[in-house]
Amino acid sequence: MSDVTEHGHGHHPFLQHHFEDLGQQHEASTLAMWGFLATEILFFGGVLMAYWVYRISYPEAWALGAHQQNTMYGGLNTIVLIISSLTMALAVRNAQLGSSRGTVLMLILTLIFGSTFLGIKMIEYHMHYTEGLFPGTHWNPMLSEHARHVLTMHPELGPKLQLFMVFYWGMTGLHAVHMVIGAGLLIWMIWRAAKNHFGPEYYGPVEVMGLYWHFVDIVWIFLFPFLYLIPGAHT
């Protein structure tokens, strides 16, 4: 009668008592992550919708905004993130095969690539900030040479350029917050993998973490063209 509340009857140490077996626990956690990612799509979807409304209304301002971006940094970051997705997938594979060393190595590589991304993002943020492209009280686009050139001819674009930069900072900032959370989860997974928690029977947490990581990458895959590669931006 009471054996259901006790552990250690040959159960796997990570089987929670309210699940029947590890398979059920695994399926529950992956479904939950997919469900959570659905909420994330709607979360980013809301702000992307607003972005598109204004992009269609103010194409010139959007092109001007994209011109303020450094495509080299953005492209580099895209490559870095795609590689990090590969190492993340390899980490899951290693966890499934029961190779703790491989899992730890791949997770550390993922963490390094993720941090590289955030580092490059900080350089970009710093550049924008010194060019007066931070919306609000510090807003002063005249500090940016190209923006000054265009804005002297078309001063009416000023507030709309600021609107673009709100979306730029808001969306990349939101994405960066997700990256930081991902990095925290990676550190936790590295710790668990180093303690030999994972194997062919139990690798759910790494797989769920991987789903999250790939999703955050995919968000960037959308943000990069939306913010850096707008037609007419670099002519």
Next chain:
Amino acid sequence: MSTATPTLLDVRFGQGVRNYLNEDYGFFSWLLTKDHKRIAILYLISVSIMFVLGGFFAMMMRVELLTPEGDLLTSDTYNKFFTLHGVVMIFFFLIPVIPAVIGNFILPIMLGAKDLAFPKLNLLSWYLYMIAALIGLVVIITGGVDTGWTFYTPFSTQYSNTHVFGTTFAGFIAGFSSILTGLNFIVTTHRMRAPGLTWYRLPLMVWALYATSIVILLATPVLAITLVMLMLERTIGVGIFDPALGGDPVLYQHMFWFYSHPAVYIMILPAMGVASEVVAAFTRKKIFGYSFVAYSSLAIAFLGFLVWAHHMFVAGISTYSAMIFAFLSFCVAVPSAIKVFNWTATLYRASVSWQTPMMYILGFIGLFTIGGVTGLFLAALGLDVHVTDTYFVVAHFHYVMVGGTVMAYLAGIHYWWPKITGKMYPEWWARLAALLVFVGFNLTFFPQFVLGYLGMPRRYHAYAPEFQVLNVLSTAGASVLAVGYILPIVYLIWALKFGRPAGPNPWGAVGLEWTTSSPPPKENFHETPVVSWDAYDYPAMMKAMGETQNV
């Protein structure tokens, strides 16, 4: 709790035996619990407090409206009171009430599971709710907010001098609380069903909670990002919703209602689930058209996402899009009507027992029908322009949310109270309260339909003298309603100590929750049940009941 050795009779009625209430004692055994049943109790206490708070604001408004002059409250205070009434009742009562209290308690038991899939997440969701509620209370104590619960721009971003940021932040946090609950319900329904419990054997309450959870999952994040943009705009004022700087205030309305209209279905779908359970139990029949009722929940969840702009017919949207949204709003009435027809068909030639839960549900069916049909009036483009922002709208959504959701919640609380606490409530008092709620509700809100149609605008503390009679009627009704709501709080608490023991199945109802003891043991069932029967299979159930009652 009795410490004497339980007698055979005690065991029969679940007294003195191990259950989730006497499993553990002490403050922290509740605050750190991962048991879905205890978390449901935590929610029950918190939402009840919020209900009383929201009711206080409503009562103050009704007293102000006794006279045409604005004499009790200044217009500023009145603005704050209707805003706080809306914020408290919608975000902190109506949205969580049935899923987080009744759903939390009953869903895993209905599925034959030991708990929700993620017990810690469940507790976290209660803590998020509490953090949001505390922020809300700080806002109220430090001066309140006056934008209306909809936080329309540009008033909320540029002109209001009240705590818009704090309130929207509280709404943002509360949103994550409901997302976690919805996620937990979806995964639990998919992955934790007992052996043999196929989708078509699920109680309709489970279908309703599942549909609700989908809406929560897909709509709430949009509110979250909208409120983030609103907070950003209010803080740095760069023009996201400000036309002077290129922004568009109507965009805010679109994004707000993309969540807040589906939120209406977050409030009403679980109520429909309760109605199906109670109708079946007190007619001793299978629900007529089970699969239609089940799928209509999903249809409402889907169509509910496509009707948001019917809140914006006077906001300057194009006539063509308004026509499409009017049409889609008519469509969403179809699955709702299917439910009402199926409940009615179940009642047909049934021997209905007039216990309290059934009285509430009969009230629910009638009031929800009125609320729904007047919703069609409002979906009709031309009529809507005439009654927009009048008391007609106020009456309509109170018929749906109070006549619908609150009635069904009270039905559910009475229906499952014996299961939750192991004690019966006093039937006579409960019937009296149900009657008072029904009469008080209609007296409060029916005059408001008339007031609105005659042109009395909502959200003013003063009005033209010719509206006074109807307003006095409405306030009188609100007083009756208040008594009807206070009574259950008193006698349900009384029943905890003095109620007669309920036994495992006081209603003779079918469903897994009635096969376990009352209150249930911590792990819900001593052995995982194996299900081989359909939902509401009363003939089979009666036979089984006959056998066990001879013990």
